[in-house]
Amino acid sequence: MALIELKNVNKKYHSGEVIVNAARDITLEITEGSFVAFVGPSGSGKSTLLNLVGCLDMPTSGSISILGTKVDSLDRVARAKFRGDHLGFIFQNFSLIPVLTVYENIEYPLVMVKNLPKEERQEKVRSLLEKVGMLDQMNKYPNQISGGQKQRAAVARALVSNPKIVLADEPTANLDSESAMQVIKVMHRMQEELGTTFIFSTHDQKIVEEAEIIYHLKDGVIVDRIDRKLRA
Amino acid sequence: MSTILKIAVRNLTRYTRRTLLTATLISIGVIFVIVFGGLASSFKNSMINVITGSLLADIQIHKKGYVESIDNLPLNIFLSTAETTEATKIISGKPNVVASSPRIKFSAMLSNYAQTSGVRLVAIYPDKEIKTCPDLVQRIKGRKDLSSIVNPGEILVPELLFKGLSLKLGDEIVVVATNRDGAVNGVTLRVAGYSEGVMGPSGKDGYIHIEDATSLLRMETPEISEIAIKLKEFKYLSSSYKKLADTINGDTFEVHTWEQLTPFSTIVKIVDVLILMVRVILTSIVLVSIMNIMMMSVYERIGEIGMIAALGTLPKQILSIFFLEGILLGLISTVVGVIVAVVILSILTITKLEFKFGSMNIALTPGIPWSEMLITVTIVMVISAIATLQPAIKASKLEPVDALGHV
Numbered sequence: 010m011a012l013i014e015l016k017n018v019n020k021k022y023h024s025g026e027v028i029v030n031a032a033r034d035i036t037l038e039i040t041e042g043s044f045v046a047f048v049g050p051s052g053s054g055k056s057t058l059l060n061l062v063g064c065l066d067m068p069t070s071g072s073i074s075i076l077g078t079k080v081d082s083l084d085r086v087a088r089a090k091f092r093g094d095h096l097g098f099i100f101q102n103f104s105l106i107p108v109l110t111v112y113e114n115i116e117y118p119l120v121m122v123k124n125l126p127k128e129e130r131q132e133k134v135r136s137l138l139e140k141v142g143m144l145d146q147m148n149k150y151p152n153q154i155s156g157g158q159k160q161r162a163a164v165a166r167a168l169v170s171n172p173k174i175v176l177a178d179e180p181t182a183n184l185d186s187e188s189a190m191q192v193i194k195v196m197h198r199m200q201e202e203l204g205t206t207f208i209f210s211t212h213d214q215k216i217v218e219e220a221e222i223i224y225h226l227k228d229g230v231i232v233d234r235i236d237r238k239l240r241a
Numbered sequence: 242m243s244t245i246l247k248i249a250v251r252n253l254t255r256y257t258r259r260t261l262l263t264a265t266l267i268s269i270g271v272i273f274v275i276v277f278g279g280l281a282s283s284f285k286n287s288m289i290n291v292i293t294g295s296l297l298a299d300i301q302i303h304k305k306g307y308v309e310s311i312d313n314l315p316l317n318i319f320l321s322t323a324e325t326t327e328a329t330k331i332i333s334g335k336p337n338v339v340a341s342s343p344r345i346k347f348s349a350m351l352s353n354y355a356q357t358s359g360v361r362l363v364a365i366y367p368d369k370e371i372k373t374c375p376d377l378v379q380r381i382k383g384r385k386d387l388s389s390i391v392n393p394g395e396i397l398v399p400e401l402l403f404k405g406l407s408l409k410l411g412d413e414i415v416v417v418a419t420n421r422d423g424a425v426n427g428v429t430l431r432v433a434g435y436s437e438g439v440m441g442p443s444g445k446d447g448y449i450h451i452e453d454a455t456s457l458l459r460m461e462t463p464e465i466s467e468i469a470i471k472l473k474e475f476k477y478l479s480s481s482y483k484k485l486a487d488t489i490n491g492d493t494f495e496v497h498t499w500e501q502l503t504p505f506s507t508i509v510k511i512v513d514v515l516i517l518m519v520r521v522i523l524t525s526i527v528l529v530s531i532m533n534i535m536m537m538s539v540y541e542r543i544g545e546i547g548m549i550a551a552l553g554t555l556p557k558q559i560l561s562i563f564f565l566e567g568i569l570l571g572l573i574s575t576v577v578g579v580i581v582a583v584v585i586l587s588i589l590t591i592t593k594l595e596f597k598f599g600s601m602n603i604a605l606t607p608g609i610p611w612s613e614m615l616i617t618v619t620i621v622m623v624i625s626a627i628a629t630l631q632p633a634i635k636a637s638k639l640e641p642v643d644a645l646g647h648v
Contacts, residue, residue, distance in 0.1 A: 065551055066642040085640075086555060093553020100645070104548040108251035113244075120244045122553040166552075 011038035011074075012173065012206055013062055018071035020057050020229075031057035033229040035071070039208065039222070041173070044200050046220035047210040054229040055210035056178055062208060063096055063176045064088045076173060093122035097167030097205075099160065099177035105151040111162045112138070112147040118170045137165040140202075141195050157188030164195050168205060175199075177209035181216055193219050245558065249565040252538065253573075259537075263530045264574040267621065270523040271578025272585065274617050278516050279586045279607035280594075285512045287603040288505065289475075294376035297499040298342070298469035300482055302328050305495045307466065308502070314348050314361065316421035319464035324493060328468055331489055337481045339473045340372035343465040345454045349418040351398070351447070353406045360402060361445050362416070364454030367391050373471045383410050384434030390448065395433035397448040403435035410434065416449070420458040428457045523617070524624050527571065531628035535567045539632045546636050547644025560637035567629025568622070575621045579614055586610070 020032040031054050039045055047055040060066040061073060064080045073081045076095055083091060092098075097118075105114045112134060119130045138144045141161040146154050154162070160180055167175045177196070181189035193216055200207050209220075217223060225233035253260045293299050307318040320328065325343055332341045345364040350357055367389045370377060378387050381397060391397050396416065398408060408414065410432055417427040436448060455463045472481050478498055486496045500506035539546070546559060586607050594605040 060642050063551065065645070066640075089550065089553055089555050091553075092551060093555075096553075098548075098551045100548060100551075102544070104544070106248070106545065106549065108248055108255055113247075117244070117549075118552050121549075121558060 012041045012043075012076060013037075013039040013208075014072075014074040015061070016072045016074075018061060018068045018073060020054075020061060020066065021069045030229050032061065032068070035229075035231060037224065037231065037234075039206065041206055042200065042204045043206050043208075044197065044219070044221040045206070045208045046217050046223045047208070047226060048212060048217050048223055049226035050212060052228075053226040055212075055226055057229070058224075058226065059176050059178050059208065059210050062174075063098065064092050093118065093170070095173050097170065097172040097175040099163045099167050099175065099180045099209075101179040101182045105159055105162060105166070107151050110148050110150055111143060111154065111158075114151070114162060115147075115166045115169050118166065123170050133169055134165075137169055140199070141165045155188070156184050157191055160184060160188070160192045161195055164192065164199065168199055168203065171203070172205065174206045174208065177207065179210055179212075181211065181213055186215065189213065189216060245561050245565055248562050249569055252542075252562075252566055253570060256538075259534060260570065263534045264570060264577065266530050267527055267571065267574035268578035268581065270526040271575050271617055271621060272582045274519050274523045275579065275582035275610065275613055276585050276589075276607075277519050278613040278617070279582075279610040280589070280605055281512050281516050282610055282613065283605045283607040284603060285509050287605065289499075289509065291376065291603070292503060292505050293374075293471075293475070293499050295374050295380050296377075297502055298373050299472045299475060299478060299499055300470040300485065301497050301499075301502060302332070302468040302470070302485075302489065303466065303495050303497070305491070305493055308495060308497060311502075314346050314466070316347060316419075316458070319345070319421075319466050320468070320494075321464055322462040325463075325465045325468065328489065328494060331485070332468065332470055335481065335485060335488075337473050337477050338470055340369065340471045342366065342369040342373035342469045343451070343463070344370075344467050344469060345451060345458070345463065346466045347418055347454070347458065349416050349457075351402060351406075352415045352417070353408060353412065354415070356406050358402050358406065359445070360399065360416075360447050362396075362418075362447050362449055362454070364449050364451040365391070366451050370469075373469050375471075380437040381434050382437060391433060391450050393450040393452045394431060395450065396430040396453075397434045397436045398432055399445045399447050400435045400437050401445060402447070403432070408432050408435075416457065418457050420460075422459075424459060426457055426459055428453055520617070520620060524620055527621050527624040528628045531567050531570060531625050532631065534570065535563060535629050535632035536635075538566065539563060539636045542636075543639065543644045546639050547641045547646075550639065550641035550644065556637040559639075560633045563633035563636045564626070564629050567633065568625055571621050571625025571629075575618050578621075579618065582614075583609055 015035050015037050018032055018035040021028055021030055035058065047058055049055050061068055068081055072079060078091065080088065080091060106117065109117065115134045115137060116130050119125045119133060138147050141164055143158060143161055143165065146158055151159055181192055184192065196207050197219060199205055211217060221237050223235040224231050304318045304320045310318060329341065332338050342365060347362055349360050349362050351360045371390065378390060381387060381390050412432045413429050414432060415427050415429050417425060419425050430449060430453065436446060451463055472478060482496060482498050489496060550559060586609055590606050590608055596603055
């Protein structure tokens with residue numbers, strides 16, 4: 010059964026007086042535990058598609074079903090709860106909360122969304138910090154660590170609440186190639202260890218090579234789908 | 242809640258200079274309001290004490306129609322002995338009344354055989370008058386024995402006339418007055434002292450014993466122009482006045498508080514308006530400062546808001562983060578302002594600022610105006626909440642996709 014199912018999804022928005030078709034008649038299915046990449050040039054609709062799958066945006070038409078829930082019919086608050094319960098996010102610009110330490114940033118979803126007791130939080134956060142190799146940096150603030158470290162912390166935060174799906178919008182765009190590969194390897198390891206479905210957008214060919222399923226987008230349309238698992 | 246509080250506090254310290262500037266501005270406003278309010282209230286209370294404690298008392302009862310002709314000191318709108326007894330009986334039954342003093346007020350001519358001058362005389366029972374206006378003693382000069390401020394056969398001359406007529410203590414002077422039937426009568430009295438006017442040397446109020454006034458005005462029994470009343474607790478003036486006015490026969494008597502009998506009450510009202518104006522200024526400072534800083538804060542953190550919203554933070558939690566930030570800024574500024582204001586007021590109370598207002602000796606001892614502080618703290622907190630609400634609501638309503646795309 011598909012974890013994520015998009016049927017005839019369209020997304021239009023206004024840019025001044027121009028109507029932009031950011032996603033056109035998108036139909037796709039993503040199964041559990043996949044490592045999926047949305048690839049394409051700027052303006053191809055990668056981020057729009059990620060935002061739709063991440064319940065951050067609503068489709069103009071079509072339906073989106075995630076974990077059996079029709080998310081396009083949820084209201085704002087219900088979508089926020091759904092995101093908190095089932096989705097994890099990694100952003101391009103290392104979006105950690107600047108006034109919280111690395112530890113507190115990773116702990117944030119467990120306090121604000123899951124409301125778990127302190128002992129349970131501590132165990133989960135420490136375990137993930139260890140997995141992403143950031144245990145020694147946990148008391149530092151985001152402005153005291155490197156870009157690669159920030160993204161590894163962001164990966165840990167995305168995974169801390171055990172989401173089924175993690176969405177990453179150009180997670181390596183602002184990193185040097187070595188840090189980028191480290192982050193992708195961490196994501197890969199987490200996918201294998203935890204069975205989490207990773208969906209990310211990128212236009213970095215080296216990173217694309219790491220994906221199992223690749224969707225090529227152009228002008229809001231899926232022009233190609235490559236399944237490396239099948240090829241192998 | 243602790244995470245929301247932690248984020249709010251740390252965000253305040255994130256832009257230290259901006260937060261400090263805003264907090265300082267609010268603190269200065271709070272200090273100004275409390276210190277000004279304390280001094281102004283002290284000035285107001287001192288003034289009221291002088292006026293009610295040495296001149297008017299707290300409440301007065303007159304024959305109906307007297308007050309509208311009070312400038313003429315009419316002799317035909319007096320309370321008869323029976324009416325005075327009736328009023329006194331009602332007054333003595335009121336629990337908040339501590340003393341009352343019947344008075345006869347009339348115009349007269351005063352002559353030292355060489356010069357003559359007009360004078361306004363207040364005829365009193367000295368023991369009752371002292372109980373009703375205890376500070377009157379401080380306005381009596383030249384008299385050694387103040388156990389009874391004026392005895393039968395004596396007169397306390399207004400300071401202006403005492404000096405103008407070159408009088409000396411013990412001099413005999415003639416007081417001539419017309420009674421209500423138009424008959425002129427005179428009586429010789431000995432100068433026992435002189436009285437300072439409340440407003441300065443322009444006052445022309447002299448004091449004689451009520452027995453001498455009865456004789457001078459050819460009354461068979463004393464007829465009274467006013468009964469001055471002193472209250473046990475001045476703060477219950479309004480309720481005491483209302484109770485008295487409700488009980489007493491409105492067809493015969495009229496009751497007035499001191500405020501209705503003197504233009505000084507206007508000064509008191511002006512002081513109240515000034516305090517109000519200062520509070521309005523403080524309100525504006527808090528409103529504009531906090532709204533400005535919170536709007537800037539939301540604008541600068543739109544991307545951050547999008548990120549925490551994407552992570553599943555509910556709109557009400559985002560609202561709480563920003564709301565708490567604004568409230569904390571108001572609270573910290575207020576606490577600092579209150580502490581500094583208390584220190585300043587304590588110093589002022591110890592140093593005791595003294596000055597003359599007219600001939601009134603006003604000593605400003607502001608103390609710690611707890612009610613003023615409570616009002617100020619409440620104003621700042623309420624305005625902080627109002628000023629923060631709009632930016633906080635704006636933050637909570639941001640769509641994550643728009644916020645994340647904000648550059």
